Amino acid sequence: MSILEVTREELLTREEAAHRLSTLAAALSDGEKVLVPLGGSNVKVNVPEHVRCEIELEVDGDEVELEVELKWPAPGHQD
Template sequence: MKDLSFEQKASLSRLEAADQLAALADALRHGGSAELDLGPGRLTLRIPEELRSEIEVEVGDGEIELEIEFKWPTAQTGTASRPTGGSHG
């Protein structure tokens, strides 16, 4: 069972599709807590430094389908090994 699922289907112009991808690329570039405007709403995601990716292209039935998928764990990792400050001595 998934904790959260969001799906949006829409017809877009090539420019609108490019704008959505550019916003996603900007969010990935900056990491941390990223906000994406998706139609009538806004989605906020925590994006870590490392991701897994999958790109899939299917051609058939007179259409081309391109899927770009990014995955990362919901739990933050690697924070325990970072120093949090304090006295040195």
């Protein structure tokens, strides 16, 4: 069971999606506190030095899905 889950889905242009990803990538490389934009607000997340990364590409009928997932232990938990 999740302690917190926030989901935001929106339609973006390819350029807007690229900008969103590059902004998140820059925040990840700048330090351990990452500001994640979610609609009209931001959520600050502490990200450790090492994270697990999963990239999935799925073609299902008439839809293509590219999913990038980063995971790390919650504060106070070991991996």
